[in-house]
Amino acid sequence: MKLVEPSRLAPALGAVFLLILAGGWLWPPIAGVFFVFILPIALSFTIVGAFVAMRRPENPVGWLMLAFGGVASLNGASNQYFTYGAITHPGSLPGTDFVISLAVHTWHPGFALFILAFFLFPDGTLPSPRWRIPAAATALLGTVGVVFGMLEFEFQRTWDPIAGRAMDPLFGGTLRTIGDVVFGFCVLALVAMFAVSAVGLVVRLRRTRGVEREQIKWVVSAIVLTVIALVSSLFVFGNGTLGALMLPSIPISMAVAVLRYRLFDIDRLIRRTLVYATVTAVLTGIYSVIVVGVGTVFETENSTSPALVAAATLVLATLFRPLRNRLQTIVDRHFNRRRFDATRTIETFAAQLRNEIDLDSLSATLVATVNETIEPAQASLWLRSPRDY
Structure with a gap:
């Protein structure tokens, strides 16, 4: 049996995830959180992840972004299904309690995929063998969390109070208690793993040079920009709308870094x-x-x-x-000290050019200016003899 080529599998999966996301429109009205939070995340991670996976199938970062986009798409459609079947038109759709539990808890493995993408960024390998432990712990926490998450109810009710009042817990008694404890631990542990991955990016940014440094700089800049937008939005508007709208900058920056498209423009963009x-x-x-x-x-x-x-x-x-x-x-x-110093040097040379009349002095100044601004391996000035004109 011939396997599907990655160049075809990635866009096919992306199309499936987008169809799942579009399924949310079948159950109006469309919730505000769908437009503000879920839609930007699902669209950006699905489309960008599919594109990166298609262009760099050997790099797992693109596949992880695509999978995270699929989780967000499933979450959006599930939320709309539950809202329509349990709140807008109660009893009109079957299995709403299971669907909303699935919607809430699929974010957990999705978050694990997001963290793993950071661990493996930018070339798809871990920085060193010692990073295998946090990477394996992240994958395990994502798997265990979604299993025990389906047993718990307290987090669901806290996460979405409106849905919590309209749904019944899937399990009770000892199973529900175990689910509450284990899932709570998995959530806290994943947050810790996210902090570890963020610290790892910063440490690698400080230690690496060349292309890898520019790649990491793209993602770190996008994360900082998103955090600033989120904090500003919370203080100014009382919600995280602006931060949610800035989240697509993270997968876009990861795509630019992995594909190395105009990689060295990041410094100019930051300035x-x-x-x-x-x-x-x-x-x-x-x-x-x-x-x-x-x-x-x-x-x-x-x-x-x-x-x-x-x-x-x-x-x-x-x-x-x-x-x-x-x-x-x-x-x-x-x-950008080099550009600033070069500009000042050129301005100084221009002033000397207006006032200096000695050709030998101008020639020496011109060569010195070129050496200071462009820094070539060697610089010399050839002048044609007046008799050659």
Whole structure:
């Protein structure tokens, strides 16, 4: 029997997972958590994972991302099934208690797959033999957790209080008690394994050089960006919506790293993110001071009057370019010192070029500038004799 080629198996599995996700639309209304949380995760991990697995079938990172996308797709469809059959139209669908338990507890092995992808990133192998223990523990915790998770009920009720009121536990007595204890331990242990994998990425980022360092830098940057978005969203909006919407940046960054597509652009991307995020924060603060603060000081009846908004917009438009240039200089000085020094050297040479008239002095300065900025193995300047013209 001929096995299916990985280049065909990966997109086929991706299509199946997307069909499962689309099945959630069969049972309206679509819950808000489906759009905000499940849909971005399922789509990004399924599509990106299938693409990476198709292009690099020997690397398990792509397959792990694809499997995690499948778990998220199953979770989304199961949640919609339960909501329709137990809450919106009670009794209209069979097996809703089992389906919601499956939806809640499939996240556990999915989380284990996510952690294993970090352990094996970027080339599909563990950093060293000693990492076999946490990797094996993660796989074991994911398997044991989903089995005993189907026995427990307390976590389900805490995770989704609305569903908890509309469902009955699958088991009771001793089995349920054992499930509560074992599943609780597995959840805490997996969180610890995630911390270990994150620390491992940071340690490898500090120790590695060259291509692998750039690969890890992509993923670490995406994780930091997602965490910042999540924390900011919790404080500003009272929920994690923004953080959930940023989660697709993690599989995308992993794909860029594994496939090595424009790998060395990460430093420029980080610098631009720092600059524009800071500019946005500063301009937002200035706008708030003008619109809210000035309106309060002068006790205007409407602090958001069109004139005040227009004035604030004009101030922001005036400040944007000089503020961005100033912040770009600061960021380059601290995070791109070579470019900053090269720019200063070229500016100094340009000033000398305007004032210097001695050809020999200019030639020596030009060669010195090239050596300092481009750092070639050897630099020399040839000038044509005037009689050759």
